[in-house]
Amino acid sequence: MTTAWGKVVQENRKEILQCWNAAALSLFSDKTTSPLIGDALSEGMAEILDGIDQIGEGLENGVNNITRILAIQPFAPSGAMSVFFSLKHIILETARKAPEHYSLDDEETIRFLTRIDEIILMAFDRYMMHREKLYQLKVEETRNRMYMALRRAGE
Numbered sequence: 001m002t003t004a005w006g007k008v009v010q011e012n013r014k015e016i017l018q019c020w021n022a023a024a025l026s027l028f029s030d031k032t033t034s035p036l037i038g039d040a041l042s043e044g045m046a047e048i049l050d051g052i053d054q055i056g057e058g059l060e061n062g063v064n065n066i067t068r069i070l071a072i073q074p075f076a077p078s079g080a081m082s083v084f085f086s087l088k089h090i091i092l093e094t095a096r097k098a099p100e101h102y103s104l105d106d107e108e109t110i111r112f113l114t115r116i117d118e119i120i121l122m123a124f125d126r127y128m129m130h131r132e133k134l135y136q137l138k139v140e141e142t143r144n145r146m147y148m149a150l151r152r153a154g155e
Contacts, residue, residue, distance in 0.1 A: 004104050005112040006053040008095045013049055016090055020045050023086040024066075027079060040069055048087075048119065063123050071130030084123045088116045 009016060021042050028037065047062030070080035091112070095104055104112075 003053055003111065004108045005091070005095075005115070008104070009049055009052055009091060012094045013046075016087075016094055017042065017045055017049060019090045019094075020083075020087055023090070024083045027075060027083065028073070037069060041066060044069075052115065052119070059119070060122070063119065064126050067123050067126040068130050071127050071134060077124070077127065077131075080127055081120060081124055084116075084120045087119075088113065091116075 021038065024041050024045070025038055044062040044065035047058045047065070051059030051062070066083065067080070070083065073080065
């Protein structure tokens with residue numbers, strides 16, 4: 001990571017990851033939260049944090065894994081995307097806690113905010129792709145049931 005924001009993320013990775021994971025898990029009800037969901041979210045989030053400075057396979061894989069989990073939940077799209085918006089606030093707050101340690105000028109802040117917005121847009125595209133696939137599977141399942149019911153009725 002080469003940018004000042006990348007250094008903030010790198011030096012505070014564990015704290016950012018914990019806060020971000022907690023924010024994401026707060027969306028889930030106790031009934032739907034399982035250790036597997038928490039682990040999968042944490043793994044995807046770690047990939048995003050590791051690749052936050054550049055577009056690469058790790059970042060895209062992390063976004064894809066998180067949005068796949070969110071797409072099957074009964075959240076509104078805005079609720080699902082709030083996971084990614086919370087990252088912006090967590091990193092900003094982390095940087096503000098130690099302003100003397102990081103030299104973040106306005107230009108660097110704008111670059112960071114733009115980068116997070118790019119990640120959010122990528123996440124929304126992936127989320128909608130997964131949702132579309134889910135609905136396609138539901139339509140195919142309904143069609144197959146109707147076919148089988150008609151076939152049994154004709155026998």
